[in-house]
Amino acid sequence: xxxxxxxxxxxxxxxxxxxxxxxxxSGMTAGEALALPGGKLPGGVIAALVDGRPVDxxxxxxxxxxxxxxxxxxxxxxxxxxxxxxxxxAQAVKDLFxxxxxxxxxxxxxxxxxxxxxxxxxxxxxxxxxxVRIREIIKADKPFxxxxxxxxxxxxxxxxxxxxxxCELIRGFxxxxxxxxxxxxxxxxxxxxxxxxxxxxxAIKLLTSAGAYWRGDExxxxxxxxxxxxxxxxxxxxxxxxxxxxxxxxxHRKLGKELDLISMTDExxxxxxxxxxxxxxxxxxxxxxxREQHQKHGYALVYSPHVARLDLWKTSGHTEYYRENMFAxxxxxxxxxxxxxxxxxxxIMMYKAHLRSYRxxxxxxxxxxxxxxxxxxxxxxxxMRVRGFTQDDAHLFCRPDQLExxxxxxxxxxxxxxxxxxxxxxxxxxxxxxEKAVGSEEAWAQATGALIAALKGxxxxxxxxxxxxxxxxxxxxxxxxxxxxxxxxxxxVQVDFNNPxxxxxxxxxxxxxxxxxxMIHRALMGSIERFFGILIEHHAGAFPTWLAPVQAxxxxxxxxxxxYAQEVAHRLTEAGYRVEADLRSEKMGLKIREAEKAKVPYxxxxxxxxxxxxxxxVRMRGGANAGSMTYDAxxxxxxxxxxxxxxxxxxxxx
Numbered sequence: 001x002x003x004x005x006x007x008x009x010x011x012x013x014x015x016x017x018x019x020x021x022x023x024x025x026s027g028m029t030a031g032e033a034l035a036l037p038g039g040k041l042p043g044g045v046i047a048a049l050v051d052g053r054p055v056d057x058x059x060x061x062x063x064x065x066x067x068x069x070x071x072x073x074x075x076x077x078x079x080x081x082x083x084x085x086x087x088x089x090a091q092a093v094k095d096l097f098x099x100x101x102x103x104x105x106x107x108x109x110x111x112x113x114x115x116x117x118x119x120x121x122x123x124x125x126x127x128x129x130x131x132v133r134i135r136e137i138i139k140a141d142k143p144f145x146x147x148x149x150x151x152x153x154x155x156x157x158x159x160x161x162x163x164x165x166x167c168e169l170i171r172g173f174x175x176x177x178x179x180x181x182x183x184x185x186x187x188x189x190x191x192x193x194x195x196x197x198x199x200x201x202x203a204i205k206l207l208t209s210a211g212a213y214w215r216g217d218e219x220x221x222x223x224x225x226x227x228x229x230x231x232x233x234x235x236x237x238x239x240x241x242x243x244x245x246x247x248x249x250x251x252h253r254k255l256g257k258e259l260d261l262i263s264m265t266d267e268x269x270x271x272x273x274x275x276x277x278x279x280x281x282x283x284x285x286x287x288x289x290x291r292e293q294h295q296k297h298g299y300a301l302v303y304s305p306h307v308a309r310l311d312l313w314k315t316s317g318h319t320e321y322y323r324e325n326m327f328a329x330x331x332x333x334x335x336x337x338x339x340x341x342x343x344x345x346x347x348i349m350m351y352k353a354h355l356r357s358y359r360x361x362x363x364x365x366x367x368x369x370x371x372x373x374x375x376x377x378x379x380x381x382x383x384m385r386v387r388g389f390t391q392d393d394a395h396l397f398c399r400p401d402q403l404e405x406x407x408x409x410x411x412x413x414x415x416x417x418x419x420x421x422x423x424x425x426x427x428x429x430x431x432x433x434x435e436k437a438v439g440s441e442e443a444w445a446q447a448t449g450a451l452i453a454a455l456k457g458x459x460x461x462x463x464x465x466x467x468x469x470x471x472x473x474x475x476x477x478x479x480x481x482x483x484x485x486x487x488x489x490x491x492x493v494q495v496d497f498n499n500p501x502x503x504x505x506x507x508x509x510x511x512x513x514x515x516x517x518x519m520i521h522r523a524l525m526g527s528i529e530r531f532f533g534i535l536i537e538h539h540a541g542a543f544p545t546w547l548a549p550v551q552a553x554x555x556x557x558x559x560x561x562x563x564y565a566q567e568v569a570h571r572l573t574e575a576g577y578r579v580e581a582d583l584r585s586e587k588m589g590l591k592i593r594e595a596e597k598a599k600v601p602y603x604x605x606x607x608x609x610x611x612x613x614x615x616x617x618v619r620m621r622g623g624a625n626a627g628s629m630t631y632d633a634x635x636x637x638x639x640x641x642x643x644x645x646x647x648x649x650x651x652x653x654x
Contacts, residue, residue: 013064024061031057031196034069044232045069046195047080054080056146056193072232082107084144084195085204085230090114091186092133093226096126102188103165103214103223110240111229115212117165118224122209127226131206141199142184146192154178154189165214203237204230207244218378243484250484252536253382259541259598261549262383271380271387273529278549281578282535283528285547287368289420289645290392290524297413299366299394304346306370310336315502316345317438321471325373343369344496344521347395348503351517356507361517362398362406368528369393383533390528396520397505403447403518407454407476407493410522414491417524418480420645421531422538425481428460431468438471438498447495447518448474472498482538490531494521542599542621546642552602554581554616555591561606568604568616568631577638596621601641604634 010026014033022036030048034057035041041057047070048055054076061067070077086105093100093116105114116122122130149157151170157180158166166189170178181190183198195201206228214220231237248254256262261279268274275283291301310329313319318326322341329336340346347365356363370390379385398406418426430451433444451474455462462476469475478491496519499505506514525531535543545551552572556565562583569581582591588605595603604616616634618626629637 010062012061014061015064015066017068026062027060029057030055030059030061030067033061033067042069044071044073046071046077046200047193049076054193056144057196058143058146059193079107080193080195081201081232082112082230083190083192084198085201085228086112086114087144087181087183087186087188087190087194088134088137088198088201088204089130089206089226089228090116090188091137091183092130094186095133096129100224101165102163104169105188111207111227113225113227115214115223115225117214117221120224121211122224122226127206127209130226131204134204134206137185138198138201138204140184141197143197144192144194145182146179146194147182148177148179150177151175154180157187158189201230202232203234204228205237205241213378216378218376246484247486247537250537250540251382252384252533255536255541256383256533259549261536264382269387270377271375271385273383273386273388279532281549282543282547283532286525286528286532290368290417293413293417294366294394297364297409299364302347302350302365302367304340304343304367304369306372307337307339308345310338312345312349313338313341316342316348316499317472317502318342318345321436325375327372327374339372340369341371341373343367343371343391343393344395344499344519345503347393348499348505348519351397351505352503356397356517358399358507358509358515361507362396362402364394364396366394367391383529383536386527386529389530392523392525392528392531394522394524396522397500397517398520399507399515400446400518403450403495403520404453404457406520407451407495408457410493410520411454411458411460411476414478414493414524418478418491421535422544423480423482427479427481427487428455428462429465429468429477429479430455430462431465431470431475431477433474434467434469434471436471437469439473443497444474447497451476451493451495470494472496480534482534484537488530488534490524490526490534492521492523492526495519496521540599542601544645545601545638546645548599548601549578550580550598550600551578551638551642552580552604553595553600554579554604554606555588555595556581556583557588557605557607559583559585560608561611564611565604565606568606571631572635572638575635577635577642592619596623602634602638 011023012026013021014024015021016037024033024036030050031041034045034048048057049068049070050061050065054070070080072078072081083106086107090102090105097118101117103115103117105112151173154170155167169189178189179191180187181192181194206226209224209226211222212225214223229240231240259278260276261282263274263276294301318341326341327339329338350365351363368390370388372388375385375387396406432448473495475492475494477489479487479489481487500516500519505517507517509515554565554569556562565583566581569579572579584591592603599621601621603619605619606616610616615628615630618629618634620626
């Protein structure tokens, strides 16, 4: 398959998705080939898959091939659509700001961006002007036309236009030729493919602008990045923009501050989190549940220090494979020490503390261990990407014959925990051997097979993520979906046959000889910080009652009911619940609104009638009225809600 001349004398065989085959003249375009079965090109087709590879509809076919249409509904189609949108935006920017230099403009999940070298940041007013010009370009409906140049020709071409960044990219290519696209006003370096013409883009919106370093390296020049998105219809675009507004409302950084949960300050340092009292209460509930369940599932809870001799990290391989993510070493009494980036070497040393028998295995160590990793400032993001965080870590040491069963147990445990926190929709991936890896092919095959067998044994659907395993072994990654349909990487199960070898781990087998155990790295939530951020956004700050920092507030209508309200709050607190009394001389409406704003699950209103009857009027978060209840009735209701760890009290907006 390649771009060819117009020769059509030879015949080729084309196989379609339904299995049918047709003979066609060599040199026919992919678009013409897709039109053959029905006589015309099906609606919504923007590109083609030829032997599984996306190509332009104008691509000429010279050999037998499997061919299929590409539409926006397909991942490949969305990439083509948004990549084309990025190029159209780049054309608009060059039209309006001729001194802006082009760099790269890829599609990303739900949108696209393009980076420009320009003397100043783009303003919201600039984006409005660019959008107007984009609409004009789309209306003109010029085709995307592909051609090829030699590397030398391309460098000369872009050099003449002052496009230094394009020249730098070309110099890094190994191929002797490169492809460019002419879209009727802009010629850009690009592999493609693209939509047939600009008019194929129907609904586009520029979202924001930001600074970005060239090639993501803070030592390089700062560029100006413009983000946008595009859809085939205005309705789809409007729905997406509505979702973005909902995401903004749920932003954990915004809600974390409004609800007084966390604090992040430059004085403390980027990527370092201060847990305020209310946030600490939520964290404590998460941790208590975690510890309780791990003890039930046969784990031993352990603690490890925050630093260790650098030699420990040399033995583990972290200084060789993970150095760029580690903080600088520190000198202590003539020895080098290292802030821990991971907990695993400590758990390994715990294993080595005793002689182990085959009867002792499996051993399961679990720790809420705080680790420290050097993340560049440009990638830090609230609770989601930090420099100090607490992993819900566990390491299992087992015999080879126990591996599949242990992985299966971990999977069951993981899904139980995720469901408890309100996550039942997820995607599962098996990541296989990367290019840079240790261990034999046999060991990798054995470990990968055990992971796949455990998933199949549990009836869990999964996808293969080729080459995305860690250097020491394959892994299972579980991505949860939140209420807005966003995916988050949290849970992971990793097989490690490298560290047992490096540290010389053994157990005495039935034969009386030493054997090597297999090590499993496992995290259910990933980190407390990130999981907490996901929970905030998933629940819009309205935590299930068992997690809520304040589970109920007793509101006195006037000062006359203050003593009664205080007594109810005190009794509920004594019963083990997190309850406050609002005794302020303010209007009841204001007190209710503030409790709603604080996302308290229950508001207990006490007036003269409630005092006389020994009851409270129960109002649910979100506005639902549960009516009048006696103290005992409400306490029992609260008890059932908390112990059930259900979603009672979560507002209907979810």
